[in-house]
Amino acid sequence: MEKYSVHKIFKWIGSGLLVLAGLLVVVIIGAYIIYPAEYVSRVLRWQDADVKDYQKFPEAVIDNAPPVYQFEQDHNEAFVRDGFETALAVDDLELFLEDTGTQAFIVIQDEAILYEGYFNRYTRDSIVTSFSVAKSFVSTLVGVAIEEGHIQSVDDPITDYLPELLERDAQFTNITVGDLMHMSSGIHYVEASFLHGDDAKTYYYPDLRTLALEETRIDGLPGEEFLYNNYHPLLLGVILERATGVSVAEYLQEKIWKPLGMEYPASWSLDSEDTQFEKMESGINARAIDFAKFGRLFLNNGGWEGQQVIPAEWVMQATQRDTSFENGEYYYDSFIFEDGRGYYQYFWWGLTVDEQTYDYMALGNHGQFIYISPEKDLIIVRNGERYGADTLKWIYAFYDFARAFPANE
Structure with a gap:
């Protein structure tokens, strides 16, 4: 039995x-x-996004140009180690960076490199990927396009550039370019990584233009609440290429990569060979030292070696907290917003220090950071294979480390 x-x-x-x-x-x-067969195959074969995805997607090359800008050297590894070991509550910074899957860790203060370290078999010329750090580049290109007259204003309805959206829903005309960069458009978005989820669609879909223009739908009013939404950079990508008449990768190359004297060429991952559209929500692939130069551009209010690459007014507008949004009603009550200091502005995350000062950062999946403290003339770049630690642990370690410096005069 x-x-x-x-x-x-x-x-x-x-x-x-x-x-x-x-x-x-x-x-x-x-x-x-x-769904398209290529999309389903990508989700099933590639599954969760990882830092080697740039090897899987086709790419648009972004060339650099001489003269190459080189940071000054003022190495003070002991100060950086001591500061971060205190901020992170660890005994050995290098061991922590190695164990957390860090690829590159760079600290620059007052125009000079204090610390530059590479881990887990990565070196200075190793390619690292941006993930959502790319969004901060996208909003910057919008600022350049406005300065050049290709886009009139952040208050423009997106239907001025994407009129076909009106054929599906007249409410699209209520959404502005600024609403997209605030992550407050009212466009439906579900954070899920499997086939039906918008995270998967906006990352793996082989025709991101069509996805953004034909599959988006509205379920709220613009400006009412913050909702992180990867359709926003996709829509901005279509607006940029239509308004400027060139690909977004070429616009980045000519307006930022070459003027900044980047040390290496870069690339922007594309959705497919057929459609040749940049993965606007993620895919800039470069070297950590060149990501640091993007941080320097913002730290210097858009100026670069005597040239105004982006308007100083745009830097302020893109990174300062917009006090018209009430924290308790607009943001959710977790992550960086939990204690009331955090905010989001034009694809940058920010932390208020006091009524006059703030730090801000570009932030990407698996712990990609360009952290900027204008008060302390400080840039911190961290790239990683994985977060390795809680995201807030990284953010508040950068914040606490910055407070150890005297204010920049």
């Missing part, structure tokens, strides 16, 4: 597994019917 019961149990288990396998096959077949 006991043997029979065990056999029966295993038979039930086997039958259950067969049913589950059959359901999975049905789901996958259904997915291939509903």
Whole structure:
């Protein structure tokens, strides 16, 4: 009887597994019917995003140009180690950086490199990827396009540039360019990484233009609440290429990469060879030292070696807290917003220090950071294979480390 019961149990288990396998096959077949085959294959094969994804996607090359800008050297590793070991509550900074999957860690203060370290077999010329740090580049290109007259204003309705949206819903005309950069458009978004989720769609879809223009829908009013939404940079990418007449990668190359004297060329991952649209929500692939130069551009209020690359007014507008948004009503009550100091402005995350001063950062998946403290004339770049520690631990370590410096006169 006991043997029979065990056999029966295993038979039930086997039958259950067969049913589950059959359901999975049905789901996958259904997915291939509903979605483009390339999209389904990417989700199933590649699964979660990782820092080597730039090797999987096609790319647009972003060339650099002489003269190459070189930071001054004022290495003070002991000061940086002591400061971060205190801020992070660790005994050994280098061991912590190694164990957390850090690829590059750079600290620049008063125009000079205090610390530059590479870990986990990465070196100065290793490619690291931006993930959502790319969004801060996107909003900067919008600022350049406004300065050049290609886009009139952040208050322009997006339908001025994307009129086909009106054919689906007249409410799209209420959304402005600024609403997209505030992450407050009212466009529907569900953070999920499997096939039906918008995270997966906006990352792996092989035609991101069509996805943004035809699959977006509105379920709220613009300006009412913050909702992180990867359709926003996609829509801005279409606006930029239509308004400027060139690809977004080429615009970045000519307006930022070359003028800043980047040390290395870069690339921007594309959705597919067929559509050749930049992965606006993520995919800038470069070297950490060149990401630091983007931080220097903002630290210097858009100026670069005597040239005003982006308007100083844009730097202020893009990074300062917009006090018209009430924290308790507009933001959710977690992450950087929990204690009331955090804010989000034009694809930059910010932390208020007091009524007059603030730090801000570009932030990407797996712990990519360009952290800027204007008060302390400080830039911190961290790239990583993974977060390795809680995101807020990194952010508040940067914040606390910055407070150790005297204010920049």
